[in-house]
Amino acid sequence: MELGDPDKAIENFDEAIAQEKGKKDRRAARTYRMNFIDYFPHREMGVAYFEKGNMNEAKKEIELSLQQYPTDKARVYLDRVRIALIDEAIEKGRAVKTKPKIDFHLKEYWTDSDYLLKDISENPEETQYEIWTRKGGEYNPVVISGEVKDEQYVTSPVIIKDKFFHFEEYNKEYAKQNARERVSFREYLTLSQGRNDIQVRATNLMGETSAEKVVFHVDREGPMIAIDNWTRKDDRVTLKGSLYDKVGIAEFFIQGENSKITAHIPFAKDIADNRLSTFFYDGLFPNDDILTLIGRDQLGNEKNIQIPINPINYSSSLFASSELTAFNLIEEEPAINLEINDLDENEPVYTKDISFNINITSFDKEVKIAECLVFLKTPSKSERRVWQSILPGVSVGYTPVVKDLEEGKNAIRIEARNGLGEKEIVEYYINREIPETDRPYNRLHILIFPFGYRQYGENLKNEKITQISKEFQEFLINGFRDERFNIRFEREDIDVHIGKIDKLNRTKAIEIARKICYFQFTEQDLEKLKRDGIKLSDKNWLGKEYKEKRFFLSALRQDIGDDVVNQNEKKLLSGASKIADYVITGSLINHQSANASNKKYSAIAKLIDIGKSNVISDKPKEVYKEMGDWESISKKIAEKIYIKYDTEFPIIKTSISELPNENLILIPIVHSKLDQHKKLIVFRNKTKGDGYIKRPLLQNTEAIVEPISGRVLSKGDFVATR
Incomplete structure (x- = not known):
């Protein structure tokens, strides 16, 4: 019962509590036979006291209700009571406003x-x-x-x-x-x-x-290393150079020997500040033609370069390392040797950021390398400079990190230039793929049902699917999709595409477009849509699903006019366990009294594991809102429900640290966020053909093996939540 006259409401609730001594606020209280209602006398009495202005009594009743059966409506009104009490204390000089x-x-x-x-x-x-x-x-x-x-x-x-x-x-x-x-x-x-x-x-x-x-x-980059000059007389080699790292150099080795750094300034913010670590080394190397220099920063990032130190074959060594032929040398001698390691055009990349090693040497010891530039061109963006070094030397080494690779072919161009303006350029085409664990079909599958609608205080058996139920279902679907289901259109905006439709009006076109976003249609389905009047230039006419989603959504709708969509939904729903891991269902409750201006609704959402037929989490998710119109209030409720489930099912990727007694033990940083309700993908990194295994439980008594390869999982394998 929602409030009309607060005094009358308090009297009624007092009487109800007196008659039902020992009965607590609760959901689904039995009235007679198999009839049940929501029973919250303490909460509603607290709301009545709030409306009357008696904040102390309101606080007492609402807190009692929260102890007996927590509801979102009680929490909302408790905060309103607290605000009123603080305002009163400030007004009377007993308190001042504070900041968190x-x-x-x-x-x-x-x-x-x-x-x-x-x-x-x-x-x-x-x-x-x-x-x-x-x-x-x-x-x-x-x-x-x-x-x-x-x-x-x-x-x-x-x-x-x-x-x-x-x-x-x-x-x-x-x-x-x-x-x-x-x-x-x-x-x-x-x-x-x-x-x-x-x-x-x-x-x-x-x-x-x-x-x-x-x-x-x-910082995942190793130190920059530059050799200013070197000389060799008999077996004695003298090196002079510098290292730079924003974090600070921890160790520097020449041919395995830890060398002294003449300057060490951690947290250097800019090369232009000239806060570098310089070195001067003088040593005997009777049997060495190549020196290996290794720099390590305070975080453990490492970089090494190799320097040919035999004056007789210095140039020939560089020519050999650059894989130049004698014919090439006759036509035009190169000025710079540019070597790139750890970039392989034949191997796909699964991360947005990659690092690689650059080693640059000048063929002329009198001409230093002036700078090195790295450019990136992605499928959706034109070429842009993403990295630049300005540490000069006759030999220099870097480990740049290139960020924001996109799915598909990415062009990485490296350009080295010496003090005379001469250049050497190499280009790599790196293919970035979305990992299998991030594909939509490996995400958590959720089936959303329409919520039943009832008036507060009404028999729970009278709950029905109404037009409000269907509207709220759409808002809930949009809430999930808008957060982690943004649809990426490949060319123009959807409004432009809708203008291409001949036989369907705008409303029907949007309806079909939305459903295509939710379902995976076959080529035959798309052909049918074409025949129905939609001009499709190709399979991606309405855009493709973004491939790094959180959930994979399906929806049970009613009264859908389009035959194609309707047939596909019937196919999807013919066996719910085949298309979904969980079902979301629940109730919409109207708390509004006849003379109230604001709309007052609460929603109770239940997440059901189809495989186990049990409700996930200790209590259903409940949200209460008061606003002026139904659309605004339903959007806010849907958003809060999504956030609650998003929190309960976070995206986690981690590695297996132990497998004692054939139970999965994950690294401690995220172990607390994984429990028996989470469905996992267990996989090996950079191992082709092994597939993946979905595990419903964190701990398992059976042997933990991958189903395709048959190999037993081991420490270092990876786990991702679905």
């Missing part, structure tokens, strides 16, 4: 070998840090953790990743819970090479906001 305090626990999950920490705070009251790390990849994310405290209740600690004006919001679940005085946060972040600004923002119930920043410098 953010504390980082930066070393909680760290080892000293993985991270270097530097406090850059200019103001002691502002906690700012710069962290240098080689971690941050898909399988070794960085961890950011801490706690937010505020006596006026924290509502939304949110982690923001800012990289080249691209914002990605993490930890959305915290922003969707009711306010608390203390909120812990922990998130695993995949970061790009270079600077990544991570900001944690927190807001309290009074709208006061705090923000703190941590800067992660991801």
Whole structure:
């Protein structure tokens, strides 16, 4: 029963509680025979006290309801009561507005070998840090953790990743819970090479906001090594050169001997600052024609170069290493030897970032290499410079990282130039493929049913599928899709394509377009669509599904007019267990009274494991909202439901650390986020033909082997959540 007259409501609820002594607030309370209703007298009495302005009694009743059976509506009204009480205290001078305090626990999950920490705070009251790390990849994310405290209740600690004006919001679940005085946060972040600004923002119930920043410098590049000059007299070799690394040089070896560095300045920010590590070496090498130099930075990144030191065959050694023929030399002698290692055009790349080794040597010892440039051209973007070195020398070595490779063929062009302006250019075509674990058919399959609709206080048996149910289902599907199901169109916008349709009106065209996005149609299906009047230039006319999705969605709709779509849905739903891992179903409850202006709805969503026929998680997901119109309120409810499931089923990729007693044990950083409800893919990295195995449980008593190769899984194999 929703409120009309607060005084009358309080009287009625008092009477109900007196008659039902010992009965608690609960869902599906039995009234008579097999009839059930929602029974929340304490919650509704608390709402009545709130409407009446008696905040202390409202707080007492709502907190009692939350103890007995937590509901989102009770949480919403508890926060409203808290705001009213704080406002009253401020008005009477008993309190002032506060701001949340953010504390980082930066070393909680760290080892000293993985991270270097530097406090850059200019103001002691502002906690700012710069962290240098080689971690941050898909399988070794960085961890950011801490706690937010505020006596006026924290509502939304949110982690923001800012990289080249691209914002990605993490930890959305915290922003969707009711306010608390203390909120812990922990998130695993995949970061790009270079600077990544991570900001944690927190807001309290009074709208006061705090923000703190941590800067992660991801460095997977080894030191730059440059030889300024070298001389050899008999067996004595003298070398002079420099090393540069933003983190700082830890070790430098010449022919296996640890050499002294004359200058060591960690955290150098720019080559232009001339804060380099220089070296001068004088030693005997009676039997060596080639010297190997190895530099290692403080994070363990390594770079090595080889220098021919025999003056007699210096040029011929370089010619041989550059694979030039005698005929080539007669026509035109090259000025630069440019060697690239670790780039293979015949092997696909599965990551967005790749690193490789560059070694450059001048054929003329009097002319130094001036610079090296790296350019990238991707399938969707024109060529652009992505890396540049300005550490000169007669021999130089680098390990650049090239970021943001796209699916398909990527052209990487390396250009070296000496002090005379002479160039040497090489070009590689690298094919990036999407890993099998990220393909839609290996994602978690979710089937979404329409939610049943009922009025609050009505018999649960009277719940029905209505037009509101169908509309909410569409909003829920869109909520999932909009977050991790963005459809990428290959050419123009969809509105342009819709203009090509002859026999179908705009509404029907959009309906068909949306359904094609959700289902995988065959060539025969597309031919049928063509015959129905849609002009398809090719299979991707309406765009292709983005291949790195989180979930794979299906939908059970009713009253669909288009025969093609309807037939395909019937095929998909003929055996639900064949097309989905989980089913989402639930209830829509209308809390609105006859004389209320705002619409008041709650949704209760249940996630059911089809294979086990049981509801996943301890309690269904519930969301309560009050807004002016149905469309706005349903979109907000759908968004919050998605976020709850997104939080429960995070994308995790990690490696197996142990296999004792044939049970999977994962690295500790994410072990707490994987439980028996998660479906996994177990696979080997860079191993062709082995396939993958889907495991419904984290622990298993059977032998853990891959079904195709038959090999037993071992330490170092990889696991991905579906």
